[in-house]
Amino acid sequence: MRSTTGWQAHGTTELRRVSIPRRDLRRDDIAVRVDFCGVCHTDLHAVRAHDGDDVLVPGHEFTGVVTETGPDVTRFRVGDPVAVGNIVDSCGVCVMCAAGQENFCREFPTLTYGGTDRHDGTTTLGGFSREHVVREGFAYPLPAGLDPAAAASLMCAGITVWEPLRALGVGPGSRVAVSGLGGLGHLAVKFANALGAEVTVVSRSADRAGEAVKLGAYDLVDSGDPDAMAAARDRFDVLIDTIPVPHDVGPYLRLVAVDGTLSHLGHLGTITVEAMDLLVGRKKLSSAGSGGRPATAAMLDFCAAHGITADVEVLPSARVVEALDRLERGDVRYRFVLDLSDLS
Ligand SMILES: [Zn+2]
Numbered sequence: 001m002r003s004t005t006g007w008q009a010h011g012t013t014e015l016r017r018v019s020i021p022r023r024d025l026r027r028d029d030i031a032v033r034v035d036f037c038g039v040c041h042t043d044l045h046a047v048r049a050h051d052g053d054d055v056l057v058p059g060h061e062f063t064g065v066v067t068e069t070g071p072d073v074t075r076f077r078v079g080d081p082v083a084v085g086n087i088v089d090s091c092g093v094c095v096m097c098a099a100g101q102e103n104f105c106r107e108f109p110t111l112t113y114g115g116t117d118r119h120d121g122t123t124t125l126g127g128f129s130r131e132h133v134v135r136e137g138f139a140y141p142l143p144a145g146l147d148p149a150a151a152a153s154l155m156c157a158g159i160t161v162w163e164p165l166r167a168l169g170v171g172p173g174s175r176v177a178v179s180g181l182g183g184l185g186h187l188a189v190k191f192a193n194a195l196g197a198e199v200t201v202v203s204r205s206a207d208r209a210g211e212a213v214k215l216g217a218y219d220l221v222d223s224g225d226p227d228a229m230a231a232a233r234d235r236f237d238v239l240i241d242t243i244p245v246p247h248d249v250g251p252y253l254r255l256v257a258v259d260g261t262l263s264h265l266g267h268l269g270t271i272t273v274e275a276m277d278l279l280v281g282r283k284k285l286s287s288a289g290s291g292g293r294p295a296t297a298a299m300l301d302f303c304a305a306h307g308i309t310a311d312v313e314v315l316p317s318a319r320v321v322e323a324l325d326r327l328e329r330g331d332v333r334y335r336f337v338l339d340l341s342d343l344s
């Protein structure tokens with residue numbers, strides 16, 4: 001066993017800088033010096049729900065540099081820039097894994113933190129730390145030209161919107177709406193725009209129209225304005241709903257065009273739907289989460305080709321509590337990223 005320094009939840013509001021264990025490298029593992037790790041709503045939920053007994057080190061979208069390789073590693077060398085997301089292992093043999101959908105592994109993928117390691121049964125600890133040890137198959141070369149701080153958030157926020165956009169066939173001519181202009185939403189706007197779609201942001205903050213256009217949107221529909229919502233009825237082939245809190249999907253379904261799809265991504269939990277909101281227009285309600293290895297690699301290639309990264313506010317990792325508090329208030333444009341170099 002080796003050790004590193006990380007930020008461990010203490011209660012539901014505090015994180016403490018402590019020494020945490022990392023496994024010795026297995027044959028197909030790489031060790032990564034974590035340079036930047038994004039702060040996700042999942043991290044916020046995990047800390048706020050932390051019951052005190054389990055060891056919680058959040059963080060599941062990070063970039064860094066390979067510092068050591070196991071003897072069977074073929075895709076990485078020491079010194080390579082690397083990116084890791086919210087899945088670090090899967091069974092590798094089920095139908096989902098065989099289809100490149102490790103995110104839907106029948107045995108459940110091993111999560112980057114709060115998961116159970118498939119080999120030694122330990123609880124996985126996340127990227128709010130200076131070093132991570134991960135199977136090479138779940139690490140991705142970070143393309144040259146992408147800023148490592150701004151690229152970190154591609155690995156959770158990015159892939160979470162990328163896979164459904166691709167699966168729903170978004171491309172030139174698609175009319176796409178994005179609700180919720182946060183970490184996921186702002187990347188959905190950038191991706192859909194770069195894929196050739198005409199993108200509209202749906203937001204209750206009409207004063208964010210300028211921001212939306214800057215990100216690549218064509219316009220903004222004010223969700224608080226009944227006339228604007230009525231005017232946008234049946235308009236979008238795909239609506240990417242990234243609102244991170246419980247909400248009524250009815251008003252958003254009504255914006256979806258005939259045979260179109262609402263992809264509900266930002267909030268896990270019960271959704272109540274009026275059947276009539278689906279019936280009128282043969283509309284589809286869908287969801288997705290994270291992405292498989294092929295989609296993740298394709299997303300990074302696409303980002304490199306189009307120069308896409310997240311818009312981030314980088315903070316030294318010692319300010320992690322401030323980042324979580326501000327994320328909770330929606331006070332971030334659009335993603336916090338922790339700089340872990342203060343843990344050296
Ligand atoms: Zn996340």
Ligand SMILES: [Zn+2]
Pocket residue numbers: 090091092093094095096097098102104105106107
């Ligand atoms: Zn599997």
